[in-house]
Amino acid sequence: xxxxxxxxxxxxxxxxxxxxxxxxxxxxxxxxxxxxxxxxxxxxxxxxxxxxxxxxxxxxxxxxxxxxxxxxxxxxxxxxxxxxxxxxxx
Amino acid sequence: xxxxxxxxxxxxxxxxxxxxxxxxxxxxxxxxxxxxxxxxxxxxxxxxxxxxxxxxxxxxxxxxxxxxxxxxxxxxxxxxxxxxxxxxxxxxxxxxxxxxxxxxxxxxxxxxxxxxxxxxxxxxxxxxxxxxxxxxxxxxxxxxxxxxxxxxxxxxxxxxxxxxxxxxxxxxxxxxxxxxxxxxxxxxxxxxxxxxxxxxxxxxxxxxxxxxxxxxxxxxxxxxxxxxxxxxxxxxxxxxxxxxxxxxxxxxxxxxxxxxxxxxxxxxxxxxxxxxxxxxxxxxxxxxxxxxxxxxxxxxxxxxxxxxxxxxxxxxxxxxxxxxxxxxxxxxxxxxxxxxxxxxxxxxxxxxxxxxxxxxxxxxxxxxxxxxxxxxxxxxxxxxxxxxxxxxxxxxxxxxxxxxxxx
Numbered sequence: 001x002x003x004x005x006x007x008x009x010x011x012x013x014x015x016x017x018x019x020x021x022x023x024x025x026x027x028x029x030x031x032x033x034x035x036x037x038x039x040x041x042x043x044x045x046x047x048x049x050x051x052x053x054x055x056x057x058x059x060x061x062x063x064x065x066x067x068x069x070x071x072x073x074x075x076x077x078x079x080x081x082x083x084x085x086x087x088x089x090x
Numbered sequence: 091x092x093x094x095x096x097x098x099x100x101x102x103x104x105x106x107x108x109x110x111x112x113x114x115x116x117x118x119x120x121x122x123x124x125x126x127x128x129x130x131x132x133x134x135x136x137x138x139x140x141x142x143x144x145x146x147x148x149x150x151x152x153x154x155x156x157x158x159x160x161x162x163x164x165x166x167x168x169x170x171x172x173x174x175x176x177x178x179x180x181x182x183x184x185x186x187x188x189x190x191x192x193x194x195x196x197x198x199x200x201x202x203x204x205x206x207x208x209x210x211x212x213x214x215x216x217x218x219x220x221x222x223x224x225x226x227x228x229x230x231x232x233x234x235x236x237x238x239x240x241x242x243x244x245x246x247x248x249x250x251x252x253x254x255x256x257x258x259x260x261x262x263x264x265x266x267x268x269x270x271x272x273x274x275x276x277x278x279x280x281x282x283x284x285x286x287x288x289x290x291x292x293x294x295x296x297x298x299x300x301x302x303x304x305x306x307x308x309x310x311x312x313x314x315x316x317x318x319x320x321x322x323x324x325x326x327x328x329x330x331x332x333x334x335x336x337x338x339x340x341x342x343x344x345x346x347x348x349x350x351x352x353x354x355x356x357x358x359x360x361x362x363x364x365x366x367x368x369x370x371x372x373x374x375x376x377x378x379x380x381x382x383x384x385x386x387x388x389x390x391x392x393x394x395x396x397x398x399x400x401x402x403x404x405x406x407x408x409x410x411x412x413x414x415x416x417x418x419x420x421x422x423x424x425x426x427x428x429x430x431x432x433x434x435x436x437x438x439x440x441x442x443x444x445x446x447x448x449x450x451x452x453x454x455x456x457x458x459x460x461x462x463x464x465x466x467x468x469x470x471x472x473x474x475x476x477x478x479x480x481x482x483x484x485x486x487x488x489x490x491x492x493x494x495x496x497x
Contacts, residue, residue: 055292064354084275089156089245090303
């Protein structure tokens with residue numbers, strides 16, 4: 001199922017594009033698809049156990065996936081996933 | 091129409107969410123102030139009473155840098171009665187690309203002295219409270235408790251968690267803004283029912299993983315955009331108008347440009363505002379993986395290193411060393427060490443074969459963070475003679491060769 005993954009600028013540089021068109025049945029699947037296509041994203045999107053970091057929040061459409069089963073959250077055709085990293089500049 | 095000196099507003103005249111500022115016994119406005127704030131006074135949503143609320147308000151700005159600049163300038167101009175500023179830095183020439191609160195003649199001055207001059211010039215009616223110190227777990231509650239609102243414009247993770255936790259413990263709304271490169275985030279944390287910073291990011295990234303603006307860069311206009319949004323939220327909260335960014339995270343991408351709002355929920359398991367198990371402030375440097383001396387806590391994160399002076403000695407005595415620069419091409423173009431080889435950190439993995447595993451490598455970057463990562467990566471790949479250049483090119487310029495420009 002086509003799903004859009006929006007990357008923040010530093011990750012977009014690694015992937016070569018800002019917005020990835022990917023597929024999968026869950027957010028975790030979509031992240032795996034992104035990592036398969038762009039292996040340099042792997043350590044930036046998930047930890048060694050394949051789980052999201054506590055300092056990178058994933059949104060499915062406009063909802064935080066932690067309240068919807070984390071990487072297990074089901075995605076549907078046309079959904080949009082947004083990666084929100086912790087930043088501290090001021 | 092309300093008149094100066096009268097109190098109370100006709101109920102229902104504006105939508106009034108709870109405002110953190112007291113709404114009784116508001117200070118009056120004198121003739122000068124009535125004229126100065128006339129463009130506010132003729133807005134029905136502000137009016138004389140709203141302006142008096144602004145005058146009654148006490149707002150603390152944490153940081154007088156990129157975000158603190160528009161916050162300080164606009165909140166002073168808007169007539170927020172008491173503005174506290176906390177910062178312990180001095181104005182540096184590299185600040186001026188974005189910190190419009192300070193000018194070229196302020197280089198070397200304390201940021202608070204410079205800020206106070208500008209703010210008094212903009213609006214002499216505003217009372218300034220200058221806290222020329224570092225915000226710490228020891229002083230945060232004492233300093234913050236006197237304010238109605240806090241605007242977080244700091245530049246590091248330990249202080250962000252400190253400000254968040256102090257605001258949650260004291261019940262003071264925290265108008266949060268944060269920037270990196272071309273993107274920013276804005277929200278309002280720690281209101282009575284809303285989420286806090288820990289609901290969004292439970293724990294900070296390990297040190298070195300997320301570059302600072304000094305290392306990763308930031309578009310100079312960006313803090314103007316984000317700090318102005320923070321200032322707008324501060325004014326909205328004081329006036330009790332509109333929809334404050336409570337329970338919402340505004341993501342700003344200056345390149346798109348795009349503004350997106352995502353939902354933020356209070357996390358029932360959040361130790362600060364959810365379970366409330368966090369009853370006092372903690373050691374935030376330690377929480378963020380740094381010791382009080384600025385050293386990294388985890389030994390696996392520290393790497394063998396060499397100082398610029400030691401390296402200069404080794405090179406002068408004819409040492410066989412390979413200098414490896416892991417910055418980006420555009421940084422190399424600004425300044426680089428003679429005889430060095432450039433392999434940006436991101437392409438190090440695919441370039442390992444081109445390096446002699448028996449050679450002694452000295453890896454360097456701008457200030458030592460990225461090169462430490464490269465040293466770890468090289469050691470994991472089996473390179474045994476690898477050293478990190480402490481303090482990077484910046485310290486090389488300070489200690490060895492000032493003809494290498496700093497940036």
